[in-house]
Amino acid sequence: MNHLVIAPLLLPLLTGIALILLRGSANPLRRTLSIASTLALIAVAVGLALESGSVQVYRLGDWPAPFGIVLVADRLAALMVVVTAVLAAAVLLHASRGSDRDGRYFHVLFQLQLFGLNGAFLTGDLFNLFVFFEVLLIASYGLLLHGGGARRTRAGLHYVVINLVGSTLFLFAVGTLYGVLGTLNMADLARQAAALAPADVGAVRAAGLLLFAVFALKAALAPLHLWLPGAYGHTSLPVAAMFAIMTKVGAYAILRVYSLVFGSDSGPAAGLLDPWLLPLALLTVVVGTIGVLASRRLAEQAAYLVVVSAGTLLTAFGIGGGAAIAAGIYYLAHTTFAAAALFLLADIIGRARGGMRDNLVAGATLPRAQLLGGLFLLVCVTVAGVPPLSGFIGKFLILQASVDTPWLVWVLGVLLVTSLFTIMALARSGSTLFFATDDRAVSAAAPRGTDLAGLAALIAAGIALVVFADPVYEFGSTAAAQLLQPDAYLAAVLPDEPPGAAR
Amino acid sequence: MEILVALVIAVLTACGVYLSLRARTFPVVLGLTLLSYAVNLFLFVTGRLVLGAPPIIEAGRSVYADPLPQALVLTAIVISFGMTAFVVILALRARAELGDDHVDGEKEMRR
Numbered sequence: 001m002n003h004l005v006i007a008p009l010l011l012p013l014l015t016g017i018a019l020i021l022l023r024g025s026a027n028p029l030r031r032t033l034s035i036a037s038t039l040a041l042i043a044v045a046v047g048l049a050l051e052s053g054s055v056q057v058y059r060l061g062d063w064p065a066p067f068g069i070v071l072v073a074d075r076l077a078a079l080m081v082v083v084t085a086v087l088a089a090a091v092l093l094h095a096s097r098g099s100d101r102d103g104r105y106f107h108v109l110f111q112l113q114l115f116g117l118n119g120a121f122l123t124g125d126l127f128n129l130f131v132f133f134e135v136l137l138i139a140s141y142g143l144l145l146h147g148g149g150a151r152r153t154r155a156g157l158h159y160v161v162i163n164l165v166g167s168t169l170f171l172f173a174v175g176t177l178y179g180v181l182g183t184l185n186m187a188d189l190a191r192q193a194a195a196l197a198p199a200d201v202g203a204v205r206a207a208g209l210l211l212f213a214v215f216a217l218k219a220a221l222a223p224l225h226l227w228l229p230g231a232y233g234h235t236s237l238p239v240a241a242m243f244a245i246m247t248k249v250g251a252y253a254i255l256r257v258y259s260l261v262f263g264s265d266s267g268p269a270a271g272l273l274d275p276w277l278l279p280l281a282l283l284t285v286v287v288g289t290i291g292v293l294a295s296r297r298l299a300e301q302a303a304y305l306v307v308v309s310a311g312t313l314l315t316a317f318g319i320g321g322g323a324a325i326a327a328g329i330y331y332l333a334h335t336t337f338a339a340a341a342l343f344l345l346a347d348i349i350g351r352a353r354g355g356m357r358d359n360l361v362a363g364a365t366l367p368r369a370q371l372l373g374g375l376f377l378l379v380c381v382t383v384a385g386v387p388p389l390s391g392f393i394g395k396f397l398i399l400q401a402s403v404d405t406p407w408l409v410w411v412l413g414v415l416l417v418t419s420l421f422t423i424m425a426l427a428r429s430g431s432t433l434f435f436a437t438d439d440r441a442v443s444a445a446a447p448r449g450t451d452l453a454g455l456a457a458l459i460a461a462g463i464a465l466v467v468f469a470d471p472v473y474e475f476g477s478t479a480a481a482q483l484l485q486p487d488a489y490l491a492a493v494l495p496d497e498p499p500g501a502a503r
Numbered sequence: 504m505e506i507l508v509a510l511v512i513a514v515l516t517a518c519g520v521y522l523s524l525r526a527r528t529f530p531v532v533l534g535l536t537l538l539s540y541a542v543n544l545f546l547f548v549t550g551r552l553v554l555g556a557p558p559i560i561e562a563g564r565s566v567y568a569d570p571l572p573q574a575l576v577l578t579a580i581v582i583s584f585g586m587t588a589f590v591v592i593l594a595l596r597a598r599a600e601l602g603d604d605h606v607d608g609e610k611e612m613r614r
Contacts, residue, residue: 171542179549
């Protein structure tokens with residue numbers, strides 16, 4: 001058994017507990033501990049990713065699956081953990097410049113959120129997926145309200161209520177699956193679903209679609225995206241940057257459950273999402289782009305860009321097939337860093353503009369406008385998918401994967417037209433922020449070099465995705481191959497049962 | 504008995520859905536609570552209803568209750584209990600900060 005698999009869970013959990021015991025608000029000791037733990041998490045995650053070529057299984061308490069609970073690290077799960085760790089380190093670097101002082105338990109909640117995220121990515125059990133969703137949601141409720149304020153409280157109330165409803169639906173779906181199939185281990189579910197009695201097909205399909213509704217809610221798939229702009233647009237911006245990974249948890253769960261449990265060769269429940277995923281994903285891109293055009297604050301615009309990126313990502317997964325999923329995995333890494341970079345930049349610009357915050361209205365000439373403007377250009381080029389940065393490569397790969405499919409016209413039309421509108425909206429925001437100056441307004445203090453550390457880390461991660469595009473895409477291709485051929489996953493989790501055996 | 508339990512779950516769910524669609528925070532919290540009761544009951548009966556059977560292995564027994572849903576429902580109860588407490592506090596804070604118990608925090612237009 002490879003103990004590295006459980007390290008990404010234990011590290012943030014133990015750090016979080018240690019941070020609770022170190023009383024007091026954000027001080028250098030807590031910050032150092034939190035950042036050091038997250039940097040160690042990157043090292044652990046990279047180590048795990050290097051070993052994930054063969055599926056790594058960790059049996060908790062050494063109970064054999066499907067009776068015990070397993071953690072499973074395949075390529076996709078390991079990549080998600082790496083992306084989360086890199087994002088978390090960059091966000092912590094930024095938050096440690098002051099905004100973590102707005103509430104007492106920022107670092108504690110942040111580490112527990114990492115615990116929930118890594119658990120959701122690594123678990124091989126459907127009920128544990130629910131539990132880790134709850135862990136990351138409870139931490140996110142606290143983080144969302146970090147700093148306080150009436151608007152934030154209202155957005156937080158909406159976010160909490162809709163996620164509680166989502167959790168209830170998740171439990172209904174899990175209960176139905178257990179009632180019919182008698183197991184909750186995902187590999188075992190796949191085996192039982194493949195040998196399903198015809199009378200039970202309806203119940204399993206209903207549970208599968210109910211699960212899809214839950215994951216679509218987390219992934220902000222239209223029409224279940226309405227909670228996202230309010231929640232992300234009104235929380236504190238470093239928290240919103242960390243939340244860039246949250247919609248990807250939903251996309252990850254869709255990819256995992258529907259490739260494994262309801263995969264193409266699992267008999268009567270196969271092809272469950274085909275009529276839904278791609279049309280809704282394209283609709284999400286369109287709706288999100290309209291929001292991007294209509295936004296009046298940079299943070300709100302970034303929140304709608306998260307909706308657009310969720311739609312683009314699920315478009316790739318909806319096209320299906322190895323090339324599209326590999327393209328989606330590359331796009332996932334890119335869009336997480338890009339969206340987070342835009343939120344952090346909105347925070348930096350908002351602070352430099354003083355009372356104007358990040359509202360898209362003419363304000364004073366920004367201090368160090370050339371530096372900030374250059375960074376804004378760089379981030380927007382990445383987000384909008386203009387060559388030469390990672391957004392272009394991601395979108396190009398998705399379009400390329402759609403070439404030989406019947407949906408080529410729709411995917412090409414929607415993605416290219418919305419990209420144009422996104423560029424227009426971002427260009428308008430940039431010219432308002434940097435060119436349309438109003439001499440009567442006063443700006444606040446200029447950002448210091450260290451304030452830009454987190455943003456610089458994210459931009460560097462984006463550039464690394466360009467330089468190492470080939471290895472990353474190669475990694476995504478092997479991840480897609482593992483997903484499309486789940487035999488290795490099943491054999492790793494359930495070594496004692498021959499393929500196709502059903503109780 | 505199956506029909507009775509199914510009816511109870513159905514009524515709890517229907518009341519929960521209706522209440523959680525209301526515009527005031529208190530009915531919404533009640534609705535979420537009823538929904539969580541309904542789902543806990545639902546999880547509990549996914550192991551099928553068995554009378555007078557133990558969930559652990561015993562000599563001379565052939566009928567057992569499924570122990571796994573009991574463990575699942577314990578987890579679900581703990582989580583929903585914690586979340587109810589959290590959402591009550593959040594609703595109180597929203598009432599204090601927004602000056603209204605409307606879920607959107609706006610003064611209701613009384614007709």
